[in-house]
Amino acid sequence: MYPDVPLPNAIQPLPTPLIDRWFEYPIRVQPHHTDYAGVAWHGSYVAWLEEARVECLRSLGIEFADLVAMGCDLPVVELAVRYHRPLRLGMAAIVRAQMRDMKGVRIHWHYQIQSPAADELYVSAQVTLVAVDREKGRILRQLPPAVKDALTRLTR
């Protein structure tokens, strides 16, 4: 019998991050993102969170495909999503992504998916990645230096 993964039910105050540390990635709800209810299917957001993360890294000079080619992967090990209100077919929104901290090779990201005018919150989420040696399938002892440098710039 395994222990449970608790749901994200404790709301914690934000440590007032500076607005400029959020990476903004625009999305649009296309037909293939929707389900029978005419809104974005709840799993579609997981793809958007990933896209925002990859594009944030690209904006810092880290090509995710290069990282993979170098033998380093960054699989998701934890994911928590809270759905506040639905995004409907055709709506535009902004995925705001922020790398919050880095403990060794564990990297935490926070997300808020908002309306373009920032007056509606659709989804808030957290994702944890771990750096893995692709060949050995093992967790790395440390991040590749180029990644660590770029990410350190991101967190300050």
Add this chain to the structure above:
Amino acid sequence: MYPDVPLPNAIQPLPTPLIDRWFEYPIRVQPHHTDYAGVAWHGSYVAWLEEARVECLRSLGIEFADLVAMGCDLPVVELAVRYHRPLRLGMAAIVRAQMRDMKGVRIHWHYQIQSPAADELYVSAQVTLVAVDREKGRILRQLPPAVKDALTRLTR
């Protein structure tokens, strides 16, 4: 600025559920589920969790499509997933789903994705659904009686 959704980091003891209350749904990692790493992409699991939930309801006599046709929807409002080890291309696994509790119109499900022999745990997850009036887009005051009866059978 919005509050954060915390990650599922507190491990809580299980209230010793009876094994027979887990619904078991077999899956297989097909090529379209995989990503560049040769393992199931982390978002593919969200679809499997949903399939297991729908099939569990069907096993209780609740056709999800009928519920939707009646004007009731059960959107996911919270989702937490922990990825313990990857499922590779071609592997078979079992999604074990358990409705854990029902507070008014909020329904909590727990999940464990295991190897067929139950000796490996790949993913543990929790999902919360809320019953919604499709027409009005509002949370229902109470579950439709047929659903409530079927789910009560499931939790006791």
Add this chain to the structure above:
Amino acid sequence: MYPDVPLPNAIQPLPTPLIDRWFEYPIRVQPHHTDYAGVAWHGSYVAWLEEARVECLRSLGIEFADLVAMGCDLPVVELAVRYHRPLRLGMAAIVRAQMRDMKGVRIHWHYQIQSPAADELYVSAQVTLVAVDREKGRILRQLPPAVKDALTRLTR
């Protein structure tokens, strides 16, 4: 026993379309688009074709979501894709979409997915849509006037 759908095996010459009638939609191969081979999964292209089509319509003043809200749908009734060479993780490409003709309520689109420098062809495709009355589930006798006008502008 049903008749077969033949594969797209006859190569026909292009009637020299003017370059400016192709709508260009940029894409990027994200991790969730890839499969075990490290390249875009063949079904991912179907989503990109749809996105390009929707964005082409938007560029003409047709919001697809508005069309749906008005009771008109444009389901795909035929799809043919030829995969020339793979798009790999992280690669950027351009989906070029062209509405080729409109026979009553049947609308044909041609596609070419190319490298940004237009020196590599990854995919060529054709899609046929039919205008349907959503309420009745029946094929419409004619396109809604606003759609017909916008599309006529597109074809000439």
Add this chain to the structure above:
Amino acid sequence: MYPDVPLPNAIQPLPTPLIDRWFEYPIRVQPHHTDYAGVAWHGSYVAWLEEARVECLRSLGIEFADLVAMGCDLPVVELAVRYHRPLRLGMAAIVRAQMRDMKGVRIHWHYQIQSPAADELYVSAQVTLVAVDREKGRILRQLPPAVKDALTRLTR
């Protein structure tokens, strides 16, 4: 300027295949397969075609993952789908898959997605695969012997 991929518009007579050579793979339209219209999104069928193909090979003793591990891939190079009528949320159907011929390393599959009672046709499709050396990214000169033997049994 590239040549067009023609749509599957020529209907050809079937060479009376024996019924027992169709592999049958049951599917169910889950919420994640649907789009805003409450029916299976047209791209969802591409995943089902692939699943039926992989399971048909498994029924013949070919594990697709083993093939990949041996360095052989079978990417889709051509795909044609005709959508006859929609599959709605919750509906069950049967994907009937038939390997129709094998020209060197090109393998053609035909498909029909039918109602369980075989009285409704939802989709007909064709897919062509080519055997590729994963390491070199080149088309193989011949199929791996184990695959060829198994597939020859399939075509008689």
